[in-house]
Amino acid sequence: MKNISRVLVANRGEIAVRIITACKGLGIESVAAVSEADKDSMPAKIADRVICIGPPRPTDSYLRADTILCAALGTGSDAIHPGYGFLSEQPELAESCRGNNLIFIGPSPESLRQMGNKLLARKIVKGYSIPVIPGSEKVGDLKEAYKIVKEIGFPVLIKAAAGGGGRGIKIVTNPDELKITFETAAAEARIAFGDETLYFERFFPNARHIEVQIVGDHFGNVIHAGERDCSLQRRYQKVVEEAPAPSISNKLREEIRKAGVTIAKNMKYESLGTVEFILDQDSNQFYFLEMNTRIQVEHPVTEMISGIDLVKEQIRIAANYRLSLSQSDVRLAGHAIECRINAESPELGFQPCPGQITHWLQPQGIGIRVDSHCYSGYFISPYYDSLIAKVITLGADRSQAIDRMRYALKNFVVAGIDTTIPFLSYILNQPDYIKRQVNTSWIEHILDRPLYYTNNKHYDLRRVT
Amino acid sequence: MELTEDEVIQILRLIEESSFDELSLMMGDIKLVVRKRINANAVEEEPAIKPPTESVIAEKPVIELRREKPESKVQKIEDKAAEILEEGFLPIKSPMLGTFYMRPAPGAPPYLEVGSFVEEGDTVCLMEVMKVFNAVKAGVRGYIAKILPESGQLVEYGQTLFLVSPGDRIEKKEIKA
Numbered sequence: 068m069k070n071i072s073r074v075l076v077a078n079r080g081e082i083a084v085r086i087i088t089a090c091k092g093l094g095i096e097s098v099a100a101v102s103e104a105d106k107d108s109m110p111a112k113i114a115d116r117v118i119c120i121g122p123p124r125p126t127d128s129y130l131r132a133d134t135i136l137c138a139a140l141g142t143g144s145d146a147i148h149p150g151y152g153f154l155s156e157q158p159e160l161a162e163s164c165r166g167n168n169l170i171f172i173g174p175s176p177e178s179l180r181q182m183g184n185k186l187l188a189r190k191i192v193k194g195y196s197i198p199v200i201p202g203s204e205k206v207g208d209l210k211e212a213y214k215i216v217k218e219i220g221f222p223v224l225i226k227a228a229a230g231g232g233g234r235g236i237k238i239v240t241n242p243d244e245l246k247i248t249f250e251t252a253a254a255e256a257r258i259a260f261g262d263e264t265l266y267f268e269r270f271f272p273n274a275r276h277i278e279v280q281i282v283g284d285h286f287g288n289v290i291h292a293g294e295r296d297c298s299l300q301r302r303y304q305k306v307v308e309e310a311p312a313p314s315i316s317n318k319l320r321e322e323i324r325k326a327g328v329t330i331a332k333n334m335k336y337e338s339l340g341t342v343e344f345i346l347d348q349d350s351n352q353f354y355f356l357e358m359n360t361r362i363q364v365e366h367p368v369t370e371m372i373s374g375i376d377l378v379k380e381q382i383r384i385a386a387n388y389r390l391s392l393s394q395s396d397v398r399l400a401g402h403a404i405e406c407r408i409n410a411e412s413p414e415l416g417f418q419p420c421p422g423q424i425t426h427w428l429q430p431q432g433i434g435i436r437v438d439s440h441c442y443s444g445y446f447i448s449p450y451y452d453s454l455i456a457k458v459i460t461l462g463a464d465r466s467q468a469i470d471r472m473r474y475a476l477k478n479f480v481v482a483g484i485d486t487t488i489p490f491l492s493y494i495l496n497q498p499d500y501i502k503r504q505v506n507t508s509w510i511e512h513i514l515d516r517p518l519y520y521t522n523n524k525h526y527d528l529r530r531v532t
Numbered sequence: 533m534e535l536t537e538d539e540v541i542q543i544l545r546l547i548e549e550s551s552f553d554e555l556s557l558m559m560g561d562i563k564l565v566v567r568k569r570i571n572a573n574a575v576e577e578e579p580a581i582k583p584p585t586e587s588v589i590a591e592k593p594v595i596e597l598r599r600e601k602p603e604s605k606v607q608k609i610e611d612k613a614a615e616i617l618e619e620g621f622l623p624i625k626s627p628m629l630g631t632f633y634m635r636p637a638p639g640a641p642p643y644l645e646v647g648s649f650v651e652e653g654d655t656v657c658l659m660e661v662m663k664v665f666n667a668v669k670a671g672v673r674g675y676i677a678k679i680l681p682e683s684g685q686l687v688e689y690g691q692t693l694f695l696v697s698p699g700d701r702i703e704k705k706e707i708k709a
Contacts, residue, residue, distance in 0.1 A: 103689060103690060118629065118686075119688040120629045120688065120689055121628060121629060121692055133662040134628065134629050134662075135660050136662055137629060137630055137660075137661045137662050137686075138686075140628075293564055
C-alpha cells in the first residue's frame with residue numbers, strides 16, 4: 068500500500084490482534100508495541116516485529132505518547148494505529164504524528180479536540196440543528212448546580228466534560244444527594260481526567276442507546292454503515308450490542324442515520340467514527356449523546372451485517388485512498404449480536420478476576436465469530452481492563468442470531484478464571500431481551516432481582532473438571 | 533602464586549585459538565582477564581547522525597592482571613572460564629524505550645568503555661525519547677565487560693545495555709618482564 072508499509076500497533080489485547088490481522092490482509096507489516104506484561108501475548112506472537120515500550124502499568128507504557136512515537140520512528144513505521152482507549156482520542160499524539168511525518172490512523176487532531184470535550188461537542192452538534200440531550204453548560208459551583216437542577220428536574224446526570232465512553236458519570240435522584248455527589252464528581256474528574264469541568268444532562272429512565280457507524284475519507288466522502296443498538300449496559304459500560312437496531316420504525320432509523328452523517332460531514336470527518344444517540348422510548352425522540360472518534364469495541368456487529376472490513380477501510384483511508392464504496396454500495400443483511408466476555412466474577416459483584424487460563428476452547432460454527440487475544444495457558448494481567456473475548460453471531464434474522472449466540476456461549480470453555488459467560492447466557496434467555504423490551508437501565512434491574520443468578524446454576528458451564 | 537611470561541603467552545595462545553571472546557582466570561590471589569578486542573577502533577557514532585560503522589578490527593588480546601584477595605585452591609582453566617562467562621556478569625538494563633547514546637554530546641568522550649569501573653550512581657549512558665535525554669545509572673558496581681547496543685540504536689525497555697563483572701575496584705599491576 069502506498070504511504071503505509073509498516074504500522075506500529077499502539078494497543079494490546081483483542082483489538083491489537085484485530086489490527087494486526089487487518090494489516091496482514093492488506094500486505095502491510097505490523098510492529099506490536101507491548102508492555103513488559105504483554106511480551107507473551109497474542110499480538111506479540113503474530114506481529115512481524117515486537118518492541119517492548121515499558122513496564123506493565125499503562126501510564127508507563129501504553130499511555131506514553133513520546134515513547135510510542137519514538138518506537139514508531141525507531142522501527143521505521145510510517146503509521147500508528149492507536150486502537151481504542153489509551154491514546155486513541157488524544158489530540159496530542161495525532162498532532163505529534165503530523166509533526167514527525169507519521170500517519171495517525173484516525174481522524175484529524177481538530178476532530179479529536181472538537182468531540183473530545185463533551186461540552187464543546189454538544190455545542191457544535193447543536194449548531195448543526197441536531198437535537199442534543201437537554202442539559203446545561205459548564206456548571207461552576209453548587210449554587211449554580213441547584214439552579215440548573217430546578218430547570219432540568221430529577222433524576223439528573225452529572226458528567227465530566229473531559230469524560231466520555233461511560234466514564235465520569237454520576238446520577239442524582241433527589242436534592243439531598245446533590246451537594247455531596249456534585250463535590251465528589253468534581254474531585255473524581257480532576258483525578259481521572261485532569262479537568263474538573265462538569266455539566267448536567269437529563270436522565271431518561273426508559274431510553275435506548277443507538278449509534279451510527281460513520282466512515283469518512285480525505286476527499287469529503289462520508290457514508291454510514293448502519294446503526295447499532297447498545298442498550299444493554301452495566302454501569303454505563305456496554306455488555307451486549309446488536310445491529311441493526313431492532314423494533315424501531317424505518318423512518319426513525321433513517322432519521323438517526325442521517326443525523327450521524329450530517330454531523331460527520333459538517334465537521335469534515337476523515338476516518339471511522341461513531342455518533343451515539345439516546346432514544347427516549349416514551350417520546351420516541353432521539354438526542355445526540357457523544358461522538359467516539361476511533362474504532363469501537365462493538366464494530367464487528369456492523370462488519371457482520373455489512374460485509375465491510377472496517378479496520379482495513381480505516382487504514383486505507385489513513386493512507387489517503389478514497390472510500391472503497393459509496394452509500395448505495397452499503398448493503399446490510401441479517402442480524403448480528405455481540406457479547407463482551409470479561410474476566411470478572413458475576414457472583415462477586417463483577418469483581419475482576421485476573422489469573423491464568425488453564426483451558427480455552429472457542430465455539431465454532433456457521434455465523435459465529437470470536438475476537439480474542441486469549442489462549443490456553445495465557446495469563447490475564449491485572450493491569451488492564453478485563454475484556455477477554457467478544458463473541459459475535461450472525462443470523463438471517465434476530466432470533467437466529469440469538470440462537471447461535473446461546474449455542475456459542477454454551478460451548479465456550481474457559482477454565483482457570485471466572486468469566487461473565489454464565490451471566491451473558493442468562494441475559495440471552497430472558498423473555499424481556501428476546502421480546503426486545505429493554506432499556507439502558509434494564510441490566511441493573513435484572514441484577515436487583517434476588518438470587519437472579521444462583522437460581523440459574525445450569526448456566527454455569529465454564530468449569531472443566 | 534606467580535605467573536611466568538611463558539605461561540601468560542601460553543594462555544594467550546589458548547584463547548586466541550578458542551571460540552571464546554574472553555577468559556577470566558583466578559589462581560590464588562591473582563585474577564587474569566584476557567579479552568579479544570572486537571570493534572576497538574571503530575568510530576563511535578555521534579547522536580542521531582549516521583548509521584554505525586561496521587568495521588571490525590581484530591586486535592591483539594589485551595591483558596589485565598588483577599590482584600584479588602588471597603584465595604586458595606587452583607581450579608581447571610577451561611571449566612572456570614566457561615562458568616564465569618555464563619554466570620559471572622550482572623546486566624545493566626534499559627529503564628525505558630529510546631535511543632541509546634554513549635556520549636553526553638557529539639565529540640565528547642564516552643561515559644565509559646569496556647574495562648571501565650563503575651559505581652552504582654555513575655551515569656553509564658543516555659537514553660533519548662523524543663528529544664528528551666535521560667541519564668541511565670549503573671545500579672551495580674564493577675568493571676564493564678561488554679557494551680551491547682551500538683550508540684544511536686533504538687533500545688527496548690528492559691533490553692540489556694551492559695554486562696558488568698561485579699566487584700570492587702582493583703589496582704592494576706604491570707606484568708613483570
